[in-house]
Amino acid sequence: MDATAILNNVKSIGTEGLGAPLILVMMLAMVVIPLPALALDIFFTFNIALSLVVLLVVVYTLKPLEFSVFPSLLLVATLLRLALNVASTRVVLLEGHEGGDAAGKVIEAFGAFVIGGNYAVGLVVFAILVIINFVVVTKGAGRVSEVSARFTLDAMPGKQMAIDADLNAGIIGQEEAKARRQEITVEADFYGSMDGASKFVRGDAVAGILILLINIVGGLAIGMFQHDLNFSTALRYYALLTIGDGLVAQIPSLLLSTSAAIIVTRVASTQDMGGQILSQLLSTPKSLAVAAGVLGLMGVIPGMPNFAFLSLAGLAGAGAWWIYRGKRSKPAEEAPPQVVPEAPPEQRELTWEDVQPVDIIGLEVGYKLIPLVDKNQGGELMKRIKGVRKKLSKELGFLIQPVHIQDNLDLSPTGYRISLHGVVMGEAEIFPDRDLAINSGKVFGKLQGVETQDPAFG
The missing domain is CATH 1.10.287 (Helix Hairpins)
Incomplete structure (x- = not known):
């Protein structure tokens, strides 16, 4: 293969669908390649913005299935945060002896401004955030996900049977039934994925604690033995940077945990979360x-x-x-209008307009055979009857009258009836979902199925 062919193949790939692979490659690069402080600031800011956007989307979602990509997005966001932890740990341990903004402005701001430059306060705040995230939010969200997944799977057969019953009764069509089955499948997959995705968040909280302890111990060792810092100076430099790094990671983690808890506890409604709270909390x-x-x-x-x-x-x-x-100010419901009985219609003589015309050729079908007639459901019976009329008209030399087709609930669901001038000429049953097998006399054994008679040739 020459270079031109290779170049054409690369161009044919296009730029669509490359966003997710590029993000995964970028996360791998953050783990392997040392990042400057400016790049860390950009990625930490993006991580916080992503978590905030996800939380707002969950709040404004009307039903959980509208955000069915959430489990996969939760995994990607967790991996991004862990990759940032690895990248920031490398920078803190390598440049932490310089203090200040050695690991970037974001980590410095969280270490100096948020906790007031006191690493003892920072440890307490970090511990509280981890307890809230690990013990309260993720534990409850995980339990709700397990119960929702179990109940959704248990309810699937009943929902499928209800769809089949509506389809057989003619209440819904094939397209709507297919859409409902697809929605049931997506719902089961979503809650099953959420059951597993909640474990990502719990593992992320545990990883945050371990990373904090390892960074403090490693920073003290590097500062004291490699950079000849005393214990208090090394603890001040590395502890502040490590705690700032931990807080920068825990706040997006808490936002995503809250998003997961909200989406698994939401009930499908025509209002968003804020509208539901206002309408129900302030209703009485x-x-x-x-x-x-x-x-x-x-x-x-x-x-x-x-x-x-x-x-x-x-x-x-x-x-x-x-x-x-x-x-109280709402107007009272208006009383229903008085129904005045209408005068009985005037009796008149019987005319031909009162007599319902009788179809020359009529075809009545059961409700299960309606899809064979309805063009919107892919039925071709009308087209084929027209072809048969055209062929017979050519052979016989006169025009065959149109065939009037209508459904008849008095017939069996798979039955049909042919009439001529209102007189029934024949009736039978057909099974559209089965095939007709005819024994030609050369079949070994007995055919399994429902015995019937060939309606075309007897």
């Missing part, structure tokens, strides 16, 4: 009125922050009164 004024009374009583207790309690009590009371007034 009694709850706000009682809360206002309790807050007011607590506000008059000596030693309590009276302004805060009384202010919230006033807001809750005003909200309860506003909701109550809004419900």
Whole structure:
């Protein structure tokens, strides 16, 4: 293969669908290649922005299946954060003896501003964040994911049977039934994936603790034995940078854990999360009125922050009164209009207009045979009847009358009836989902199936 052919093959790949592979290659590069401090700032900022966007998308999603890519996205975000931990650990251990912004402005800001430059406070804040993430959020989300996956799988046969029943009754068509089956499959796959994805978040929390301890111990050893720093200086430099690195990683981790918990606890609705909370939490004024009374009583207790309690009590009371007034101001439902009985129709003589015309050639089918007639469902019976009429008209020399086709619920689901001038000429049953096997006399043994008669040749 020459160079031109190779170049054409590369061009044929195009740029579509390369986003996810490039991100994975970029994460591998962060693990292997040392990154400058500026690149770390960019990637840490991107990681925080990605976690925030995912959280907002989950909040505004109406039902979980609208964000079915979330389990895969959760895995990618977790791997990105761990790759950043490896890259930042390398920079902290190599350049941490310089202090300050050796590992980038983001880590320095979290180590100096967020925790006030006190590594003891930073350790406590980091421990609290890990406990919230590991014990509270991820544990509950994991349990909800397990139960949802189990119940979804248990409900699949019943949902499939309901779809088949609606399809057989003619309530829905083939396309809608196919779409519903696809939705059931996607739902089962989604909750099954979420059951496994919750383990990523728990493992990430454990990895954050271990990385923090390893970085502090390794930083102290490198600072004291390689850069001749005393214990307090090495602890101040490396502990602040390591804690800042840990906080930068734990905050996006907590955001993604919260997103996972929200999406597995959401119920499909026509409102987003904010609309559901407002419509349901503020639907009854009694709850706000009682809360206002309790807050007011607590506000008059000596030693309590009276302004805060009384202010919230006033807001809750005003909200309860506003909701109550809004419900009372709604106009009462109008009484149904009086139905005046109509006068009986005037009797008139019978005419030919009152007699329903009889079709010359009629074909009645059961409801299971409707897809054979309906063009929207791929039925070709009308087209084939037209072809037969055309052929017979050429052979006989006169025009064969049109065939009027209609469904008849009195027939069996797979039955049909042919009539001529309203007189039944023949009726039988066909099975569209089966094949007709005819014994030619050379078949060994007995054919298995439903015995019937060839409707075309007897």
